[in-house]
Amino acid sequence: xxxxxxxxxxxxxxxxxxxxxxxxxxxxxxxxxxxxxxxxxxxxxxxxxxxxxxxxxxxxxxxxxxxxxxxxxxxxxxxxxxxxxxxxxxxxxxxxxxxxxxxxxxxxxxxxxxxxxxxxxxxxxxxxxxxxxxxxxxxxxxxxxxxxxxxxxxxxxxxxxxxxxxxxxxxxxxxxxxxxxxxxxxxxxxxxxxxxxxxxxxxxxx
Amino acid sequence: xxxxxxxxxxxxxxxxxxxxxxxxxxxxxxxxxxxxxxxxxxxxxxxxxxxxxxxxxxxxxxxxxxxxxxxxxxxxxxxxxxxxxxxxxxxxxxxxxxxxxxxxxxxxxxxxxxxxxxxxxxxxxxxxxxxxxxxxxxxxxxxxxxxxxxxxxxxxxxxxxxxxxxxxxxxxxxxxxxxxxxxxxxxxxxxxxxxxxxxxxxxxxx
DNA sequence: GGGCTTTTGTGAAAGATTTCACAAATCTAG
DNA sequence: CTAGATTTGTGAAATCTTTCACAAAAGCCC
Ligand SMILES: NC(=O)c1ccc[n+]([C@@H]2O[C@H](COP(=O)([O-])OP(=O)(O)OC[C@H]3O[C@@H](n4cnc5c(N)ncnc54)[C@H](O)[C@@H]3O)[C@@H](O)[C@H]2O)c1
Ligand SMILES: NC(=O)c1ccc[n+]([C@@H]2O[C@H](COP(=O)([O-])OP(=O)(O)OC[C@H]3O[C@@H](n4cnc5c(N)ncnc54)[C@H](O)[C@@H]3O)[C@@H](O)[C@H]2O)c1
Numbered sequence: 001x002x003x004x005x006x007x008x009x010x011x012x013x014x015x016x017x018x019x020x021x022x023x024x025x026x027x028x029x030x031x032x033x034x035x036x037x038x039x040x041x042x043x044x045x046x047x048x049x050x051x052x053x054x055x056x057x058x059x060x061x062x063x064x065x066x067x068x069x070x071x072x073x074x075x076x077x078x079x080x081x082x083x084x085x086x087x088x089x090x091x092x093x094x095x096x097x098x099x100x101x102x103x104x105x106x107x108x109x110x111x112x113x114x115x116x117x118x119x120x121x122x123x124x125x126x127x128x129x130x131x132x133x134x135x136x137x138x139x140x141x142x143x144x145x146x147x148x149x150x151x152x153x154x155x156x157x158x159x160x161x162x163x164x165x166x167x168x169x170x171x172x173x174x175x176x177x178x179x180x181x182x183x184x185x186x187x188x189x190x191x192x193x194x195x196x197x198x199x200x201x202x203x204x205x206x
Numbered sequence: 207x208x209x210x211x212x213x214x215x216x217x218x219x220x221x222x223x224x225x226x227x228x229x230x231x232x233x234x235x236x237x238x239x240x241x242x243x244x245x246x247x248x249x250x251x252x253x254x255x256x257x258x259x260x261x262x263x264x265x266x267x268x269x270x271x272x273x274x275x276x277x278x279x280x281x282x283x284x285x286x287x288x289x290x291x292x293x294x295x296x297x298x299x300x301x302x303x304x305x306x307x308x309x310x311x312x313x314x315x316x317x318x319x320x321x322x323x324x325x326x327x328x329x330x331x332x333x334x335x336x337x338x339x340x341x342x343x344x345x346x347x348x349x350x351x352x353x354x355x356x357x358x359x360x361x362x363x364x365x366x367x368x369x370x371x372x373x374x375x376x377x378x379x380x381x382x383x384x385x386x387x388x389x390x391x392x393x394x395x396x397x398x399x400x401x402x403x404x405x406x407x408x409x410x411x412x
Numbered sequence: 413g414g415g416c417t418t419t420t421g422t423g424a425a426a427g428a429t430t431t432c433a434c435a436a437a438t439c440t441a442g
Numbered sequence: 443c444t445a446g447a448t449t450t451g452t453g454a455a456a457t458c459t460t461t462c463a464c465a466a467a468a469g470c471c472c
Contacts, residue, residue, distance in 0.1 A: 004411075005429065006404065013403040017382060031449065040384050043449090044431055051451055059437040059450040076403050077410025091301035098297055101382070101399050106406075146405060170405040176223060176307070178246050186408040188401050193307050195394050197219040197282050198212065199352060199376040200312075202392040204283025205210075211459065237419065249419090250461055257421055265420040265467040 008049045009076075014039050015046065016072040023065050031062035081106045085139060085168070087159050088150035089114035089122070089129045092174055096148060097124050107146070111138055115155075132159070139166040149173040160187075214255045215282075220245050221252065222278040229271050237268035287312040291345060291374070293365050294356035295320035295328070295335045298380055302354060303330050313352065317344055321361075338365070345372040355379040366393075 018038050022030050032043040032050075039046075050056055050068075053075050057063045073079055084102075086093050089112050096102070097109050113132040114120055120131045130138060147163040149156050149171060156175035163171065170186040173179055176194075179187050224244050228236050238249040238256075245252075256262055256274075259281050263269045279285055290308075292299050295318050302308070303315050319338040320326055326337050336344060353369040355362050355377060362381035369377065376392040379385055382400075385393050 007429075009404050009407045010400060012407075013397075013400045014384075016403075017400075018384075033449080038384065042431075044433090045429095047449090047451060048430075055451060057450050058439090060439050060448045061437095062449065075407070077406040078403065082402075082406065082409075091304055095297035095301045096398075099398075102402065105399050105402065107402050145409065146402070170409055172401060172405060178220075178224075178244065184412075186405055188405055190396070190398065190401055191219075192302075192305075192396065193311050194216060194219045194223075195378060195396055196288075196308065196311065196313050196352070197222075197284065198215050199378060199392055199394055200283040200288065201215045201218075201281070203288075203351065203376055206390075213459075239419080248461070250463090251459095253419090253421060254460075261421060263420050264469090266418045266469050268419065 002052065004052055008052065011039070011041065011045070011049050012072055012076060015049070016069065016076065016078075019065055019069045019072065023069060027065050029058075029062040030065050030068070032057070034062070078106050081108050082146050083142075083144040084109045084146045084148060085144040085163070086112040086148050086150065087132070087135075087163070089116070089119045089124075090150060093148070093150035094124060096150065097127065109148075110142060110144060113138075135159075135162055136166060139163070139168075143167055146170045146172065149175055149179075151175060153177045208258065210258055214258065217245070217247065217251070217255050218278055218282060221255070222275065222282065222284075225271055225275045225278065229275060233271050235264075235268040236271050236274070238263070240268070284312050287314050288352050289348075289350040290315045290352045290354060291350040291369070292318040292354050292356065293338070293341075293369070295322070295325045295330075296356060299354070299356035300330060302356065303333065315354075316348060316350060319344075341365075341368055342372060345369070345374075349373055352376045352378065355381055355385075357381060359383045 015035055018035055019030065032046040036043045036046045053071070056068055056071055084107050086097055086109050093112065097112060102109070109127065112124070112127055112129045113135055114129050115132050119129050122129050143166070145168065147168045149159060151159060153175040156173060156177050157179060160171060160179050160181060164181055164185055168185070171179065171181065171188070173187060173189040176191050179189065181187050221241055224241055225236065238252040242249040242252045262274055262277055290313050292303055292315050299318065303318060308315070315333065318330070318333055318335045319341055320335050321338050325335050328335050349372070351374065353374045355365060357365060359381040362379060362383050363385060366377060366385050366387060370387055370391055374391070377385065377387065377394070379393060379395040382397050385395065387393050
């Protein structure tokens with residue numbers, strides 16, 4: 001498959017959410033202009049983004065909401081569920097485990113790990129926090145595609161290495177460090193302090 | 207000030223964090239190459255990013271760590287503290303309020319609001335959750351520059367409007383909706399489901 | 413001081429992304 | 443069936459971002 005820009009993929013994900021809203025409201029078709037204005041972009045951008053993957057619309061009419069939803073799910077790889085391990089049962093980890101939006105989208109947390117004896121054994125959402133010592137045993141018995149790292153920064157790289165050795169293919173990292181992984185593993189780091197700093201920059205330079 | 211790309215600002219924030227690590231390790235100077243390799247970018251990129259704001263290095267030597275930290279803090283507007291209101295005292299809101307990384311960086315949560323009577327009156331970090339009914343009174347008495355929206359999506363736009371009317375200049379939004387604000391207000395939306403979907407896309411298309 | 417080494421700062425080139433603009437397709441109404 | 447109104451799909455142009463490559467500056471050593 002031809003190389004697609006990350007910005008395009010992010011917008012496809014946005015379009016999918018908007019289309020689901022249109023669907024709920026009972027819309028049968030939607031134009032690139034309607035999608036664009038709800039999504040804060042331009043109609044040309046919407047059409048160009050979609051055109052990388054095929055031609056899904058009808059000239060003069062727009063796109064069938066139901067069909068475009070189906071196509072976008074397929075393009076984004078959301079036609080299946082992903083098994084997720086949560087590494088860290090702290091404040092962010094517990095918020096993420098209890099978030100229903102993930103399972104709704106096909107991301108199912110199947111195990112949670114921590115080092116803190118005070119947290120091991122507790123249950124959230126019917127899942128018991130396990131000792132990180134049993135990471136290897138557990139993930140070999142019940143493999144996952146995705147690991148979410150929500151531990152302090154200094155533990156993140158070592159845990160990432162262990163996950164990768166266990167066959168994890170993608171990592172969502174909340175620790176403020178640059179993780180190193182082999183080429184075939186995908187990492188996405190979410191740095192919330194950095195988001196606040198872009199706001200600070202914008203407030204300062206205007 | 208000349209228009210600076212968002213990607214550049216994000217990297218500046220990254221450089222700042224890396225420089226603080228170098229500083230802790232006792233480094234006096236650092237080269238663009240050293241910063242680049244720790245940050246996963248290129249030395250030319252580092253130098254170009256910095257060059258938009260001035261020339262901070264010494265040829266043949268590199269950058270003084272201490273001075274560059276100072277300059278980046280200034281550029282990013284981190285030479286002051288920002289007052290923050292947390293709108294929503296749910297799972298994500300409570301994790302953010304208790305996060306020390308924000309205050310460390312100069313972002314101080316000074317009030318928390320919720321509608322849920324079960325949450326109003328509880329205290330975190332010495333801060334009491336207030337009824338969202340008193341948002342106007344409270345923010346007029348104690349103004350904030352930044353609001354963090356961590357409520358369900360359907361409440362987010364209305365709360366945003368109220369915050370903007372109260373003089374809030376920047377919004378960090380965790381609800382999965384596109385917020386509409388006047389031009390002079392900055393919004394940054396963090397959509398965690400979308401981050402997982404970019405992983406899903408990457409896993410699917412390889 | 414002069415030669416050698418290192419590393420910055422920056423125009424210019426290359427590459428990537430967005431916007432433009434319009435032919436082609438499809439629908440609607442008469 | 444034709445005319446008119448919409449709206450897509452897409453090359454080409456415009457804009458934005460990254461990379462290249464090298465002169466200039468600064469330290470170091472003899
Ligand atoms: N809380 C926030 O709002 C927030 C915001 C931005 C970034 N972060 C980052 O997210 C990460 C987690 O933050 P948090 O607030 O949830 O912290 P936390 O301290 O509440 O949770 C971290 C958890 O990781 C566990 N842990 C430590 N070492 C471990 C190991 N080797 N293996 C398994 N578990 C281990 C700890 O026992 C703890 O339960 C941190 O890196 C933090 O910088 C948090
Ligand atoms: N928890 C997560 O991991 C996660 C991940 C991604 C996105 N989000 C998004 O973040 C937002 C908050 O998520 P959460 O998990 O913390 O939900 P939550 O239900 O735990 O918390 C939401 C809080 O907002 C309060 N609230 C509702 N209406 C309000 C109003 N009008 N004014 C003030 N407060 C109001 C509720 O009482 C509740 O305490 C949601 O939009 C969610 O989609 C959460």
